Amino acid sequence: MKRRSESDYAEWDELRARVIGLGENSAQKSYYPELVEQMAEQERFRALLDEVPDLILVVSVTDGSVADANDAAARVLGVPKGDLAGRDIHEVLPEALLRSIDPLLAGEGMRLVAESTLGTPAIAYEISARHVDFGGGHYVVVIGRDITERKRTAKLLEDHRRQLEFEVERRTAALSETVIHLREAADVRNRFLAKMSHELRTPLNSIIGFSGVMLQGHAGDMTEEAIRQLSMINDSGKHLLTLINEVLNYSRIEQGSIEVDCESFNGGDVVRRAVHMLEHEAKRRGLVLTERICDECPVIYSDPGKVTQVLTNLIENGLKYSSAGGVTVHADPDDRGGIVVKVIDTGQGIAASDIDIIWHEFRQLPRPEGALSEGIGLGLAISARLAEAIGAELTVESQVGVGSTFTFRVPNLEEGCLLPGRRPAGPEAQ
């Protein structure tokens, strides 16, 4: 059994001090620490509320009195800080706004958003109000936000929009006028070109005709030198006639007068004929023109004249731009009953940056070194228009220094069918 010493009893003395209420926790029989914490929390909350620029009012549903309000509310409503609480809301807010809020206070509806002017000078506020229950009481919290800046911005935006609309209208009118002028100018130009071409062809036919007659010896014998010079007159006349025909053709297209004249024909035959027409020209240029045409080419329904014209343009172009080698023409059926023709040349090729300009009127790529300029740059432009007119597709792939391949896909339009993209106002239209 352990005997207690004086030092053991010292512990008892220390314990005794605590028993009689002088220990460190014994001054704590109160809720003060909790109260202090709650007060601090309330102060934080108050500071938050008062720092908010929006006006905030808490209105008791029971008697319509203001239960709480923040600094912004007191400032805007012109009531000294602290004097708002307890006041009847009807003394504080303008009548028009109260007409919106009163039903809410009467328990009709849960929330509302309205606009109102408050304070002096009057400032526009967006008012939102809704029911909130806390601490066993029922309240409506009213929040007002100054929307002066928002309104100003909205007005600026509206003014700007109107200004833009006006500007667009003005520009559109100016453009329409320009378009009319341009159309008129184009018409004048086309009429002029057609007329001039026609006027030029008459004397030119005489030049070609009579020089031809003379070359055949019908006008008597000529010296060798006279025949050589007369041949030059005849060739130049023919060349000039080609150019004039090309211009005439283009001006017709420009005027929108491409007439499509469809019939059924063997696609291979048309290709073969076009190649045949240019064999002489190839030979003249010292080039080789070869063909590889499908054995059983389909019979297609399209405009054979347009197809021939596009093909001769493409082959001629190939010949023009090839200084050696030649042009190869492939024709194959496509999987939808049409025909695909590829015209492959061994020319200089087209740089990727130039590939778009070849389709433009009066634009030509530089010719091979040493070659003379031929034509006036309408061939591909006309071909593209003609292809479009018969629903065909014309594309090009090219590699500089190797050559170009033009692909011409001619669809089988089938008898009675309309061209794609052209819908008439017929029974099919609803």
Added chain:
Amino acid sequence: MVTRSVQEMRKFVAPEFVFGVDARGLAGRYTANFGAKKVLVVSDPGVCEAGWTDAVMASLADAGIETTLYTDVTPNPRSHEAMRGAEEYRAHGCQAVVAVGGGSPMDCAKGICVVVSNGGDILVYEGVDRIPIPMPPLVCVPTTAGTAADVSQFCIITDEHRDVKIALVSKALVPDVALIDAETLVTMPADLTAATGLDALVHAVEAFSSNASWEITDLCALRAIEGVFRWLEPCMDDPLSIESRTGMALASLEAGLAFSNASLGATHAMAHALGGKLDLPHGECNALLLEHVLNFNLPVFSAGRRVQLARAMGIAIDSATDVEPQAISERLHLFRHGIGVVDSLSSLGVTRADLPLLAETAMGDACMVTNPRRPQQEDIEAIYEAAF
């Protein structure tokens, strides 16, 4: 005996208390004034049967307060009963506790309150001044006269795992309001009236004996001793007498104020050891031990304090300057026998083999530190032996 320094700081803590018939009816008003809307009412089945719990709950209902009743409280309340009560409190969102009953429901209510505000297990707060956070509001309506838990800073809970009663001593345990209504005492059976009445007497004698007593606690203690000797027997004779019951209620209150502020001594330390180990009734253990503890303590009293004590007990002294310690313990012995508490420790089932362990436990009890004479463990064993 510890010599009290005249410079020593002292304090006196008492709750607000309302004393008088019908005070129980104020439960609603007081609880509402604490701002509580939902309360946990802690009581026990016996008190419920007597009807006092319903009366208090009706008062709470009249004040618009929702109540949750918790009555899973046994005599010498167990720690798990306090923990369960705290769960009930939280589950029902209570904001205050109202205790209706004797020492057991009131101590259990205190335990619940400590756990509610401090968290953790109630056993963690064993000892002196170990409760950092105040309790939620606690209103006590005592229905016995003796325990005085309604005004004291003590809370006794049984640690059922170790079989010991632990003491929580803290100013935080003083309830907020005691509503002391003598009318609630009339339903007490005779043995309970006797045991609780003797408990009040032991509180008063031990507070007077305490080495932490001072003028204010002495005032209460001596008045309480007089009161018990004057009114306990009449209560036994006429249980329905409001006058006698009021006398005992006042004596119990005075004893409570005295011991709550001066603390107790060896009698309580030893009774706690018995109660924990053998689950014996607290008031009876105290009563059996007190005369023997006084035999040990009285020799260190000043002659003047022995005379004061003897006079309060109604011992006739003719202008004497001292009194024999024997006279005082004999008076106590006869008094308890007079009201029918005639047991000894052995008749309560204690064996001699229990005594060393009981003495060791008692030496570690917080009440022991204010015993006027500092004992060795063998002294405590000798006292148990004397009461055997």
